């Protein structure tokens with residue numbers, strides 16, 4: 001491999017293995033810290049404040065009153081160890097602090113010291129610790145080695161979700177002035193411009209026009225990518241990576257073709273040109289709400305009837321699980337449709353009704369597998385039955401191709417492994433972690449490649465797509481082995497010019 | 504009044520009070536703390552009855568644990584089941600006349616203690632010898648197992664080896680339960696019985712301050728007890744309404 005790397009790429013493990021502990025291997029300073037102006041744009045102190053200790057403890061007390069999850073999870077862990085080998089970062093790095101329970105314990109030790117009788121009286125006995133600068137540094141480092149993927153919560157007998165603890169820890173870190181650069185410099189761009197990329201309206205309009213031309217060249221048909229069209233039926237909220245990144249953009253083309261063929265009236269909003277919501281990653285209800293509010297405002301302003309989300313994992317979590325709660329109710333939308341709806345739900349429905357026709361042979365040069373993105377798999381649903389989030393994308397893929405193979409059952413669906421770059425970790429300063437964290441997914445992929453000649457892995461998450469495009473080569477795969485589900489749809493869809501608009 | 508009788512009677516009252524007051528406080532705290540967002544681990548039930556089934560499967564057969572680790576599951580299940588049987592059997596010392604189900608549990612309960620001890624030793628061995636679990640264990644995790652082992656071993660010894668005047672003990676227990684203050688029946692003072700009772704009293708006292716809170720905790724765990732219906736139903740917490748939706752920039756503008 002031509003790439004120069006400063007760390008060891010993990011080797012594929014022979015099955016089954018018992019993880020060996022290598023304490024401290026991932027100790028470090030964590031990802032780059034946010035600059036003061038970005039911190040302040042989000043309402044956080046610019047840098048570590050002098051009385052950080054007291055402020056942090058106060059904040060912890062506040063969060064304990066606001067979040068039952070935190071309270072219950074901190075009290076209820078019985079240290080059974082069931083989660084200890086479930087985290088992809090533990091598997092990829094072997095650093096024991098990447099065991100979910102050990103990660104929680106970084107938080108729990110301080111909770112016990114300050115908020116429980118046993119920890120106040122017998123700190124040594126119950127593993128309670130003061131919040132020293134060392135502990136704070138450990139927090140910053142290891143709570144940025146958690147992609148909030150919730151895999152641990154599937155396996156914990158109490159359902160303890162380390163993601164909840166990570167979010168709380170990051171919120172406390174932000175409150176004392178320790179913000180992470182990647183997340184905290186992206187969120188203000190949404191407030192200022194409308195998307196994570198800082199892509200202003202003229203540039204966005206240009207991009208969409210360019211794509212329309214490309215589609216015209218490719219198909220000979222006028223397929224629109226409307227922007228800010230007032231009175232459109234459908235508002236598409238999609239991750240801004242869909243506007244320019246590979247393989248995301250082919251997914252966007254796929255959505256446009258589906259809308260075209262369905263004769264739908266739809267639009268993108270330049271004001272809410274971003275599905276991603278990094279407010280979730282930093283555990284900030286306030287910022288998450290502020291970002292989500294733009295979607296509501298755009299829907300009102302454009303007078304749409306429906307909201308549909310494009311392919312993005314955590315965005316779908318915010319969309320499906322939180323949107324209604326954060327900025328609902330959406331009584332002004334057409335309540336005959338789910339609010340919001342996932343593009344896969346939409347496409348699947350059209351396939352079911354026979355509105356769109358798919359030519360499977362268009363994808364005959366591909367042999368496919370599907371990567372369940374963690375937020376979609378473990379924090380949301382599609383359709384009206386539990387597990388629809390697994391079936392619907394698979395059904396779509398199978399309707400688009402002749403060769404589909406699932407990866408090992410314990411690496412898919414609700415047991416899926418994170419791509420390694422979720423939860424606000426998709427930044428180059430965490431490259432080592434990202435590569436190592438991808439190990440279990442890469443192993444499962446390798447197996448279907450070897451057994452079934454799989455050539456491509458489809459996904460429905462902007463972060464997964466970017467992450468895989470980057471890490472696949474480290475493991476000897478082609479970087480374009482990752483593709484969008486709606487690219488498959490776009491390639492297989494049978495397009496016609498005389499589409500009739502439904503009345 | 505004989506010293507040990509008064510000592511154990513009073514200790515029982517104190518321990519029960521601590522257990523109820525502090526344990527009750529914890530449950531109250533869990534109940535009143537809002538869960539501001541829908542976070543069930545999906546796929547999750549879409550109805551309340553579905554959630555009841557999910558929770559029942561978690562607390563009876565430890566469904567999630569089964570999926571995660573067969574050994575821990577096996578040992579934990581043996582321990583908890585045996586504990587239940589033993590507990591039911593013990594009811595005969597607290598109620599008169601004895602209920603049929605309790606009478607029925609007697610033979611199982613007697614030998615259930617062996618299963619319980621097996622489960623405990625197995626869990627202890629895991630804690631000591633599996634590097635990952637050893638790493639996450641604090642002294643209190645071991646002490647908890649030792650305390651349970653002390654209860655199990657002393658109880659088993661009383662049943663099968665040292666024996667005690669169980670009729671007299673029941674008389675003591677009933678007099679305690681009937682609040683016959685300083686008029687309690689005398690407690691038998693065999694060493695094993697006193698060890699057994701001391702350990703049980705300690706367990707009741709530490710319960711609300713320890714990881715034994717997983718017992719109420721599992722019922723309050725939002726990832727397990729929430730209905731998956733966020734699109735159909737708003738779930739906003741009172742504090743969020745107060746902080747964000749009562750300002751002029753509220754969401755209700757249209």
Ligand code: SF4
Pocket residue numbers: 086087088089098099100103145146147148149150151152153161162163418
């Ligand atoms: S949420 Fe995911 S990344 Fe975080 S500790 Fe759990 S398994 Fe690991």
Ligand code: SF4
Pocket residue numbers: 076077078079080081082083084100101155156157158159160
């Ligand atoms: S599985 Fe749950 S209870 Fe067991 S150690 Fe992990 S977090 Fe704690």
